[in-house]
Every structure is written in C-alpha cells, then in structure tokens.
Amino acid sequence: MVTLQGRNGPVGLPEWDRCAVMGVVNVTPDSFSDGGRWFDPELAVKHGLDLVAEGADLVDVGGESTRPGAKRVDEAEELRRVVPVVRELAASGVLVSVDTMRASVAAQAVQAGARLVNDVSGGLADPEMIPVVAGAQVPFVVMHWRGQSIDMNNRAVYDDVLREVVTELRSGLERAVAGGVDPARIVLDPGLGFAKTADHDLTLLARLAALRELGCPLLVAASRKRFLGRILAGAAGDPPPARERDAATAAVTAIAAREGAWAVRVHEVQASADAVRVARAIQAAGESR
Ligand code: PMM
Numbered sequence: 439m440v441t442l443q444g445r446n447g448p449v450g451l452p453e454w455d456r457c458a459v460m461g462v463v464n465v466t467p468d469s470f471s472d473g474g475r476w477f478d479p480e481l482a483v484k485h486g487l488d489l490v491a492e493g494a495d496l497v498d499v500g501g502e503s504t505r506p507g508a509k510r511v512d513e514a515e516e517l518r519r520v521v522p523v524v525r526e527l528a529a530s531g532v533l534v535s536v537d538t539m540r541a542s543v544a545a546q547a548v549q550a551g552a553r554l555v556n557d558v559s560g561g562l563a564d565p566e567m568i569p570v571v572a573g574a575q576v577p578f579v580v581m582h583w584r585g586q587s588i589d590m591n592n593r594a595v596y597d598d599v600l601r602e603v604v605t606e607l608r609s610g611l612e613r614a615v616a617g618g619v620d621p622a623r624i625v626l627d628p629g630l631g632f633a634k635t636a637d638h639d640l641t642l643l644a645r646l647a648a649l650r651e652l653g654c655p656l657l658v659a660a661s662r663k664r665f666l667g668r669i670l671a672g673a674a675g676d677p678p679p680a681r682e683r684d685a686a687t688a689a690v691t692a693i694a695a696r697e698g699a700w701a702v703r704v705h706e707v708q709a710s711a712d713a714v715r716v717a718r719a720i721q722a723a724g725e726s727r
Contacts, residue, residue, distance in 0.1 A: 447655050447700050448577035449622040451533070451553060454495060456718035457695035459710050460535060460703040461489030461497045462661065463527075465519040466511075469503040471662040471680030471705055479519075483526045490532055493711025496554070498703055499523050499547070500537030504558055504632070506664075508587040516543050525550035535579075541566035548574045554625075556657075556703075558632065559583045560610040561617070572618030579657055580610040582629035593633040600645050603628055608652060625700060627657040636665035643690065646697040655700030660690040662705055688713045696721070 447453055465482045467474045476482040486497045501519030502511045511519075520536060520543055528534045528551025535554040536547035541564045544555045553576060560580035561568040571578045582603050584593040596602050607626050615621050628642045628649055639660070642649070649656055660666065666686040667677025688709035691702045695717035704710045 448554075448625050449620065450575070450577045451496075457691070457699050457714040458495040458701035459493060459691075459707055459714055460657070460701050461486070461492070461494030461707045462537075462703060462705045463489070463497055463499045463523065464503070465499060465501045465523055466503045468508065469500075469505060471683075477519075479522050479526075482523045483530075486523070486527045486532055486534075487530060489707045492707040494707045495701070496533040496535055497527060498535040498537050498556055499527065499552070500556075501543070502538065504587045506587055506591050506631075510586065510588075513540055513542060516540060517546060521546050521550050524552050528552065539563035539567070541570040545570045545574065548576055553577070554579065557581065558629065560607075561614055562610075568614055568617035568619060571614070572620075575620065575623070577623040577625060578614060578619050579625045579627055580607065580614055581627040581657075582607050582610070582632065584633035587632075590633040594635050594638060596638065599634070599638045599641050600648055603642060604648060604652065607649070611652065611654065621654075624654050625657050626652055626654045627659060630658070630660050631663045631665065636668045639663065639665040643693065646694065646699065650698055656694075656698070657701050657703060658690070658694040658699045659703035660694070661687045661703060666690070684709060692717050 463482050463486045464472055467477050476485045489497055501516040524534050524547045534552045535556050536552040537556045538544050539557055539559045555571050556579040558581045560583055630639045662680040662683040666683045671677045684706040687704055691710040692713040694702050695714045
C-alpha cells in the first residue's frame with residue numbers, strides 16, 4: 439500500500455496508507471507498565487503474535503527497561519532475553535523491530551530476522567551502534583535522549599523544549615548519516631518521558647508538525663506514560679496505574695496519526711489500530727473534497 443503523497447515511511451519497510459501501529463513486547467522483569475508479564479520467552483512470543491492478531495503492523499521486542507531510575511541489564515542477559523523471541527516471531531512472519539541501545543544486540547537481532555533497530559539513545563549509548571546499523575542497512579529509530587534512565591529526570595531542563603529537541607534530534611540525524619546510515623532509513627522520535635516532564639511531553643505532542651519539518655518519518659511512543667497518568671489523575675492527584683491508561687493512549691494515537699506520524703508504539707494494540715483507521719478515513723474525506 440502506498441500513500442497518496444508518495445513514500446511516508448523509512449526505506450526497507452512496507453508502506454502503509456495510514457499511521458502504522460507498533461506493538462510492544464517487553465521481555466523484562468521490570469518495565470514500568472508491564473514488567474514481568476512477558477518475561478518467559480514462550481509467553482513473549484505468544485504475546486507478539488496476539489498483538490499482530492489485534493492489528494499490530496510490527497512488533498518491538500526489548501530486553502532492557504528504560505523506565506526512569508532503571509539500572510542497565512548486562513549484555514549477555516539482554517541477548518538471552520531478546521534474540522530467541524525475535525527469531526521465533528520473525529520465523530512466524532512477524533515484522534520485528536528490536537529495542538536496544540547495544541550494537542551487539544542489534545546485530546544479533548538483525549541476524550535473527552529483525553527488520554528495524556529502535557535505539558532510544560539514537561546511537562549515543564554504544565559507539566558501535568551506528569556502524570552496525572549502517573552495515574546492516576536496516577531502518578533506524580533515532581530517539582531524543584539525554585542520558586541513561588538512572589538519572590535522566592535531572593536532565594529535564596529546557597529553555598525552549600521544542601527548539602532544543604529539534605536541534606538535538608537534528609544532531610542525532612546528522613551523526614547517523616555521517617556514520618553511513620542511509621537518511622531514507624532514519625525515523626525520528628521525540629522520546630516522550632525521556633528527560634522530559636509531563637509539560638514537556640505535551641508541548642512536543644502539540645507541535646509534532648515542527649518535528650516533521652526535520653524531513654524524517656516520526657515515531658510517537660506515548661503509551662501508558664507518566665504524562666497520561668497526570669492528565670487522568672483524580673481529585674486526590676493519584677495517577678491511575680499504567681495499565682489503565684490505554685484509552686488515553688489511543689487518544690494520543692488518533693492525534694499523532696492526524697498530525698502525520700509514521701507510527702505509534704503502543705502496549706495495547708486494538709484501540710490504536712482502530713484509531714489510526716479513523717484518522718485515515720477523516721484524512722481521506724478531506725482529500726476528496
Ligand atoms: N519508550 C520506551 C521504550 N522504548 N522506544 C522509542 N523509540 N520511543 C520511546 O519513547 C520508547 C521506546 C519506554 O518503555 P516501555 O516499553 O516500558 O513503554
């Protein structure tokens with residue numbers, strides 16, 4: 439399927455005529471919204487297949503939690519968690535993305551069948567990442583990132599969050615291209631919740647059009663994040679638990695799709711799969727006038 443305006447997504451992946459839905463499989467004991475639920479590889483694979491049945495276009499497999507304050511997992515453990523799940527899902531025909539900051543994990547996941555590398559550090563955490571991605575010729579998600587999760591909240595300091603995120607994402611894009619990554623394979627992501635307060639996240643979502651001006655497909659990953667908890671908090675100020683933020687996530691999906699995001703990354707797929715179709719139908723109605 440091809441968009442009416444030409445290519446919308448990165449070279450190396452199929453084209454959808456609407457915002458794509460990336461389902462999340464966290465093979466971790468400690469991710470903030472679903473830690474431990476899919477830690478067993480068989481359960482993780484089944485969950486990935488279920489997400490596809492619910493409408494996911496691709497599935498993002500990660501073995502390291504990046505929630506605020508998280509400590510890093512070691513390389514051998516990350517490989518052990520991620521590679522078998524990637525291999526099994528890819529063998530079942532699922533379009534798999536690997537969520538990792540480690541070049542070795544990206545390389546082995548690509549060998550096991552992953553078709554996209556999603557690095558929340560945009561190549562900053564591991565100097566080998568950009569050479570590996572350039573060599574593998576796979577699409578690459580460059581997320582806005584200011585440092586490891588253990589203390590990233592201290593880096594949520596901006597004079598003008600939109601301007602600074604745009605500037606820092608542009609540097610990430612240039613760094614990847616200088617390292618040999620094909621610019622047509624790069625996806626950018628504002629990194630909601632990474633070194634950002636709830637207000638920063640909302641400002642970035644309000645200005646997705648400015649991020650699109652960087653000229654790359656955009657990935658928006660708002661699913662279940664803290665800023666949604668804050669919006670939904672009751673009178674006492676208590677945010678609902680992460681798993682009760684899926685309707686709010688789908689609302690962001692509809693808005694992101696309308697603003698031209700290439701894809702959204704979500705834990706609960708069905709509502710977002712519906713939302714992108716509604717956004718597409720409204721867009722098509724506007725185009726046919
Ligand atoms: N957020 C998380 C994990 N991976 N990848 C991208 N590209 N963008 C994000 O904002 C992002 C990500 C947060 O962890 P979760 O899997 O527990 O939601």
